[in-house]
Amino acid sequence: TPMFNAAAKNPSTLLDRARPRWGGGRVGEVIDRVKTTVDRVEEITRETKEAFELFRPFTIENAYVFRSDNIRSLFERIIKDEQSLLIWNPEKFDWYDYWINIHLPGLKKWVFPTLEEDMRAQPKRVYTYRDLLELFETSTKRHATRVAMRLERDGRKEQYTYADVRELATRAAAFLASEGIKPGARVMLFSHNAPEWGMTYFGALKAGASCIPVDPESSTDEIINFARAGDAAAIILSRKLDQEHSNLRQRLADEGLKLHVWTFDDVFALPDEETEDQRIALLPMKVQAQSVASLIFTSGTTGNPKGVMLSHRNLTSMVSMLSSVFDMSTRDGVLSVLPLHHTFEFSTGFLTPLSRGAQITYLPELTSDALARAIKNGHVTGMVGVPALWELLHRRIKTRLYERSDWIGKTADLLIKANAWVREQTPLNLGPFVFYPIHEGLGGRIRYFISGGSALNEKIQQDFQGLGFTILEGYGLTEASPVLTVTRPESRMLTGSVGKPLPGVQVKIAEPDVNGVGEVIARGPNVMLGYYDNEEATRSTLIERWLHTGDLGKLDDDGNLYLVGRSKEIIVDTNGKNVYPDELEEVYSNSPYVKELSIVGLPDGLGEKVACLVVADDDYDISLSRADLRRRVEEHFRDVSASLPYFKRVKVLHFTDIELPRTATRKVKRREVLAIMEGLEQSQKVTKASGGSEAARSELRWIIDIVATVSNRPRSEVSQDTRLADLGFDSLMLVELATAIENAGGAISAPERFNEVQDVRELMSVVGRRSATASRKEERARTEERVDSDEIYVPSFVRVAGNVAGDVLQRLFYDKFLKTRYEGQSNIPVHTNFIVAPNHSSHLDMGLTKMALGEAGKDLVALAAADYFFDNKYKRAVMENFTNLVPIERTGSLRQSLRHARSFLNRGYNAVIFPEGTRSLTGKMADFKPVVGYLALASRVGILPVYLVGTHEAMPKGSNIIKNREVGARIGGFLAIEELEEMTKGMARAEAYRLIAARVKHDVENLRDQTRHFFDAKALRSRWKAERRAQIAQKEEVGELVT
Template sequence: LSVLPLHHTFEFTCGLLLPLASGARIVYLDEVSGERLAAAMKVGQVTAMVGVPALWQLIERRIASQISEKGTAAKFLFDTLLALNRRLGEKMGLDAGRILFGPVHRALGGRLRYLVSGGAALPEETHAFFAGLGLHLTEGYGLTEAAPVLTVAEASPKAKPGQVGKPVPGVEVRIDAPDEKGVGEIVARGPNVMKGYANDEAANRKVFTEDGWLRTGDLGRIDREGRLQIVGRAKEVIVAANGENVYPDDVEAMIGKLPHVSEYTILGFPDGRGGERVACLAVPEPGSEEDHTERIARARESLRVAIRKLPRHARPAIVHFYDAPLPRTATRKVKRREARRILERIVAASEEARRSDERPVLVTEVKRAVASVSGRPIAEIHPHTRLLADLGFESLTFVELVSALDGIAERAHLPPVDAERIMQCETVADLEAVVGELGEAPSPPPTAKREEGHFLLPEPLQKGAKRWMRGIQLGFYDRFMRTKVHGRGNIPQNRNTIVVSNHCSHLDLGLIKYALGPYGKDLVTLGAKDYFFEDWRGHYFRNFTNVVPVDRYGGGKEGLETARRIVERGETLLLFPEGTRSVTGEMQPFRPGCGYLVLDTGVDLLPIHLSGTFESLPKGGVFPTKRDLEVRIGPPLPAARLVEKVRGMPREAAARAIATIARAAVAALRDRKVFDLEAFSVADLSRSEADDPLVDLFHDLKTRFVPGSVEKPVRFYFSLGEKEREKWTVVVDRAHCEIHPGKPEGGVADCVLKTNPAMMSRIVRESYVPSPPEFLSGAVKTNNVALLQTFARIFNLTRS
């Protein structure tokens, strides 16, 4: 089936010459529409089709629309089976698409075998959609000067989006001048590559290397198996003022398709300092003029959530909306140069409007708050200072800022700030405008957000289903896993508590409920709204669990308020204070949320430590393996004593201190020690210590010191990263051990070890001995292996 114009070399070679050379029949359409495509596939008994991403998205929308018309239950079933088949393919190489989605295959003619996408990057969501259906798209790469194919990926259930495969026979591809990440310009040569532009030597010198390879102008990397991945256009790389390279296509692939956003593009925008800022120009979903503000608000919120998930350096610092289609080429690629000119006009107009409407209200207080939470001098805070790109704001920083601004508003007898609007601010000037508005108009009452797309079962059915699933869950931990529970006598059966635990796996919640027995039957926990409550997962978690959705990118205020209401209702709440699953299995710093809850509710903490779940089902795993699981439940930490411990501290410091105490109690369970709350001192606990797991690690190391292990003083220096807090010095003599953060005095040490925190943790806590390949690869570096062996003896790190 031929749908692209024949003047496009991709269609001319792959959609015309190749079928003719193979003796195949070609079907043409009089118009490209969903209905005509479906009809042609049936009548023509089509087995192959090449197309650009826009074509595959058209088919995807048509199928999704037809499923949605059948009702919520049908869509839920469709999405569930789609995800199931995709998982089967990714993990096991199996494909049940023709069985699960037979009607869809028949609607597309029932004979499709070869689907090829080229001309532009295929969105990950579209690739995943077709993979779930069992229609595996082949992605290719090339350009007109290469007639036009250079590489083709193999279509299979395990194929990854973004991979454009290996070079076709006779073609060579390499990366020219790759950077530290292996990214560089793609160059190629072969019999299908042009010899040059006729009678234009100047142009030829620009597009050919000195040894005759064609410069494609595209950036890419080649993996260990020789497969090419496209990163972006060389001319479109965004170079930030700090030298960081950002590839627009990579960022767009990470963001993916967004609800309430018709289309968008990522591009570079001058920052006035010789570099560029990452910017986003987006088009909201279409609608009437009357709901323009609402459409923009929905699109902005959707983008905000997606941007928060990006690596910090890739987050757009400028986001503007444009109520017209973005300029595109004939193959549907966005013309970024034209889009940038549109954005420049919008930004210029916005700056002019802001200058004409500046309000100096509370400016000094806002700057002081920003300087305080970012740790920067107030002289460095200016209206154009960017919260993300310049100050490195993160979710926790925004929580602190909202609290600080609330205090400013309260002192000025103004209503509280809107946390959602604060999270959307890009610069200090935006913050000043939001806070300034508090003095000019009353804050609007909060409006309840209507949750769409999820149906709720009647309560009796929910309760019955929960009982049935709880039985399965308990049987899983009781029979399939080898589970041991210690400390059930510490469970306070007569009152609710706030349960705090380490977090390594999706198995943790079920294991804690199993360990708590009847006390954990109605245990409530919080879950990320964007992770657990999207698509088919939302139906499951709303109907069959006690997981309450919260916005993990909303500044933390919503989550704390939700948790407080749960506890005040008398329910037992489970918190994972690390915030997310540990990717190494090591316990991370505890966030202050549990501390705030103790201060606000006066409810005790119940510490629990889990082991074995990381080995059974780590982050990124799909199927658990049978392992020894262990749960240790500690005595409750009385809220009254915790509050007494932190009396006199500022509220934020008090919450952090309580979280640190909770972490110490869980760590004691991990190490099979008795935690003495009365002996635990927080008087000199600094903020960095409360947040830094290395403090805990080196504290553990000091407790292992064996006096008499050395005859003369020895100085060790550990460099575990680039940050200052990741450098530690250990000095020992026959009777004493001194450990402190930072470099050794005078910058000289007898033994230097360079590695990472995870490896250091294994050495200290597991008596792990690095292997020769780890030394050869550079994962572990030292100037004195013999002294490293002495170090293991000094701190009793040798395995028995």
């Protein structure tokens, strides 16, 4: 059975992809018939397997004895004369005759004739749940044993069934009720995407409360403003964000806000059974369909943010509408990429799959590598995203094709265009066959991508179409829960259209002009209740139950909506995030050097960039030159930007000497400002293009090539003075840029400054370079050597015997030949695993460290350079079988190497890390690298400082002769993870890693000198800040001299 099932699965998947999206004639009929046959084989084998598993306990696993004592007793109670009327003689019963001649004929006569009618596909009708709790209870009970959520976190794979989700949501609800959260209260939810997010959300609803989802990138000021505006009773946040906002509780108290602040650890802590029963008894029996489920604020730090009230009925109606369009079932899985506070992700990527029994996979971090790994390894058939995500995948696919060769890349481009044409003209989709490796690289199960948040680039949409993927585009806004229209899976691709209205939603154009363009208005059961505590805003947006979107659009004859522009002034970036100009203008204008400014959204093909036009105040300080004045303004903008989330920062800054255009009421005319900005941008592009070829011939050509590749821009548009923001860089692209630099043989010398660079020139100052060509050649040579050479096989008995003999010889060598002494072995922790951090000056250091740890040394692994210790088959045979060394690539991805190291720590091993990075030539300690701090905090393990004595004298770097010297190890006090976390509480991560490295080095130096000097973290941080300010001042001084 499993063999037939496996054989049927792959053809069925391929036929699904090749199935006509509309019409199809004979080709479609043939594919349908083949598909029906294959599906039937798969269905029969699955049912057979399920029946077998169902009866396994009764037929194989347990020797059951079936008795009929009770039936016999009842039979004996029947009058003797009447017993002959009931034929009951189990000993003589002919079961074969019964099944063949009685039971099956009965089925054929009474049951089988109705099966076809019963099983015939009916027009799809999706039940609309009364409220979200009915949806939740029904789904979690119906699919109790199925996996609901998956996450790979800290090297461990976690999964939660629907029953688990229900149990944990109930526990959260009981906790909230026991802490005094009453029905109607509002609870803020502040976390990155994780299973705990959804469990906490439904926990709040089960307690009768409403939920206020908050962007995990929000500042402490924004959190406080949301709490005040929403009259929140509590804040629930992840441990990570609790650490990043360590002063939140104090700030809330200072503002006079009396809120509970709990972490997920508090909410999901398991009480005793009696306590939990008492808590559950406090929960309300039901909620009202029109009560508020989510209160979502659409603006941030200053002023009075608008809170959109979405009821239970709004959201269950949205789920019903989406389910009628997207045929999602228990066979599907969704990858959650957008933040869950985003209503688009919440409705489409959370509530809808949850209601259909599908799986949801979460990412531990949003990087291109993690994304590709989750799609390939997880059960992912669909994904919801914004244009920036599809651009990332598109760029990754194209880059991989052209990396193989230009010929392959150009051929693929032609095939993409050809298949796009075929799909447009016929019902066939050849993409899954022609681009099979790409589809398999993305898991091989993708049915469709759904894009929303902002306009999708037409070229990217067409390329995905040509690759054989179906990418659908939707439109909506938070006030509509949030989808209004979406393109359909079965329809042809309409470039530029955002599809037809969802079932039950009415969309029309108000006051259209001669071209049919007007404001898009809509109504339906998904439209919000209104704005919280803001009647005026509600009345101006909801007019006679019609939602006025503020967007301009038109409808074609088939009812497809095309958006033309925005009548509102909200800026929507490539990630679909809303940016409010008024809010930013108030922050950025707070400088005496700024006379006036205006912030607008500058279109860039994928969304809008936050752009600002400034009029500098010439009269404030007449001693300043025009260049100096503008430099002061730029410094002010840089300081303000550093305090804002990335998506809110001004990406494009231009100056003008003329007064900003205003109306009679002195309101800035943003449309005219936008026209001025577009003119300035165009002239700047011309200037940059003229200087691009000169920069391309410079010695730093390699970094310009990388920036151009990652940003998917022509190389002529990139020069040393090009601002990364002008190329569309966001936080996601910066991570990809870092990976691309490492893959090209570069190294980031100042990670703490990397995310702050403004232009290519600043990027060059934080990146070190090796020849990219040489790096590729070396890597290719190593790969070819490994492929071409046969690995040496070591039998298991040889490996075991060799390890035993090696341990004995190692102990004799260190104890007898080298006269070894150990101090401080009582400091070795026995209750947890840990990182060992010794100084490093000899190849003897690893063995000495292992011997010094005694029993703890048996679980010790050491990370060793693959290009040194594992560079040929002979070394690999020895190192992999007779040592505890783990290969790590020094020239590969830093993130991959660190993830490899963390995986061992997370599995309970002790790991030795030499924080200096390499052996010392002189025996003197070098600075400890921050990687030891990163591994400690990321894996939540402590650090054991060790000073190794005499190894440099016994065998220095460069020597192959071991001298008979006294060697030893001094083991210092254990630095528990709780101590390290307390020391770095509230600090930026890069500074925290650096401080931990400095602390470890300080302790090793104390061991070396046999002193007990106090480590003054505060003084060290002050010194670092002073050095940083001096560097900035020196840089400015040099800049002025050059000017």
